[in-house]
Amino acid sequence: xxxxxxxxxxxxxxxxxxxxxxxxxxxxxxxxxxxxxxxxxxxxxxxxxxxxxxxxxxxxxxxxxxxxxxxxxxxxxxxxxxxxxxxxxxxxxxxxxxxxxxxxxxxxxxxxxxxxxxxxxxxxxxxxxxxxxxxxxxxxxxxxxxxxxxxxxxxxxxxxxxxxxxxxxxxxxxxxxxxxxxxxxxxxxxxxxxxxxxxxxxxx
Numbered sequence: 196x197x198x199x200x201x202x203x204x205x206x207x208x209x210x211x212x213x214x215x216x217x218x219x220x221x222x223x224x225x226x227x228x229x230x231x232x233x234x235x236x237x238x239x240x241x242x243x244x245x246x247x248x249x250x251x252x253x254x255x256x257x258x259x260x261x262x263x264x265x266x267x268x269x270x271x272x273x274x275x276x277x278x279x280x281x282x283x284x285x286x287x288x289x290x291x292x293x294x295x296x297x298x299x300x301x302x303x304x305x306x307x308x309x310x311x312x313x314x315x316x317x318x319x320x321x322x323x324x325x326x327x328x329x330x331x332x333x334x335x336x337x338x339x340x341x342x343x344x345x346x347x348x349x350x351x352x353x354x355x356x357x358x359x360x361x362x363x364x365x366x367x368x369x370x371x372x373x374x375x376x377x378x379x380x381x382x383x384x385x386x387x388x389x390x391x392x393x394x395x396x397x398x399x
Contacts, residue, residue, distance in 0.1 A: 197222045197399050198259050200304065202239050203268040206314060206387075209379050211236075213388035214266075218395065225262070227254045241272035241285055242293035249300045262305040264398050266391060268359075269297070270313030270345070271377065274337040283337055291344050298352040307398040310349055311391065312342045312360040314379075317371035333377070357394045359387060 201211050201224050215224045226236045227248065237254070239245045248254045273285035285293070301308045319335040338360070346356055363370050363383065370383030379387060 196220070197263040198225060198261075199223065199395055199399075200225045200258065200262045200265045201267075202227055202245060202265070202301075203311070204238055204240060204271055206271065206377075206379060207266075207268055207311075208236060208238060210384045210388040210391060213384055214392045214395070217388060217392035222395070222399070225258050228257070239269065242269040242290055242297060243285065244272075245269050246293050246297050246300075249297065255304075260304075264307040264309065264395050265301050265305045266309045266311065266357075266395060267297070267301060268311040268313065269294070270338070270341055271333075274313070274333055274341050276332055276334075283341075287340065287344055290341055291348050294345050294348045295352070298349055298354050302352055302354070307355065308352070309355045309357050309394055309398070310345060311357045312345065313338050314359055314363040314371070314387075315339075315367055317367050317373065317376040321376045355394070355398065357390065359390060362386060362390050 199218075199222055201207060201214070211224060211226065215222070218224070227239055228235060228237055237248075239248070273290050274283050276282060277284050298308065298310075315335050315338050316333045321333040342360055349356065363386070366383075366386070370380055370386060372378050372380050
C-alpha cells in the first residue's frame with residue numbers, strides 16, 4: 196500500500212474522501228489532525244499555520260516518517276482580506292517565504308511533493324456579506340498573483356505543480372458555490388478529485 200499525505204484548507208477537505216475513493220485500497224491517504232486521540236482532520240488554513248504545524252511534535256507525530264507522495268495547497272486564506280487597510284492576510288513576501296519553508300520540510304518527507312494551485316473565487320471581486328463586511332474580501336487578481344509566486348518559489352524545490360486553478364477557472368460558475376463564492380459544488384468536487392487522483396496516481 197502507498198502512503199499519501201494530503202494537506203490543505205477546506206477545499207482540500209471537500210475532495211479528499213473522493214480522492215481516496217477513486218484511488219482505492221492500494222493507497223492510504225493520511226490527513227492533518229487537530230485531535231491526536233481521535234484523528235479529527237484539521238483545516239490547514241494559511242501558510243504560516245501550516246508551517247507551524249509541520250513541526251515533528253504537531254501533525255507529524257503519529258504519521259509515517261516517509262510518504263510515497265504528498266499533495267498540498269495553501270492560498271485562499273493567505274489572499275483573504277480581513278482588514279481593508281492591510282491588504283491580503285499574508286503579504287506576498289511572507290507567502291513566498293512560507294511556501295519555500297513548507298516545501299523544504301515536505302521534501303524531507305517525500306520525493307513526490309505536489310502543489311495544487313489555488314482556485315479562483317466565483318466572481319472577480321467577492322464581498323462576503325455573511326459577516327456584514329462592506330469591503331471586497333477576495334480579489335481574483337490576488338489569486339493569480341499568489342499562484343505565480345508559488346510556482347516561482349516551488350520550481351527551486353522540484354515540487355510538481357498541479358494546475359487546479361486552470362481546471363476550475365472556465366467552469367467556475369458551475370464548480371464554485373454561489374452561496375459563498377469560494378467552496379466547491381458537487382460538480383467541482385468531482386472534477387477536482389479526479390484531477391488530484393490522476394496527479395497522485397501519476398507519481399506512484
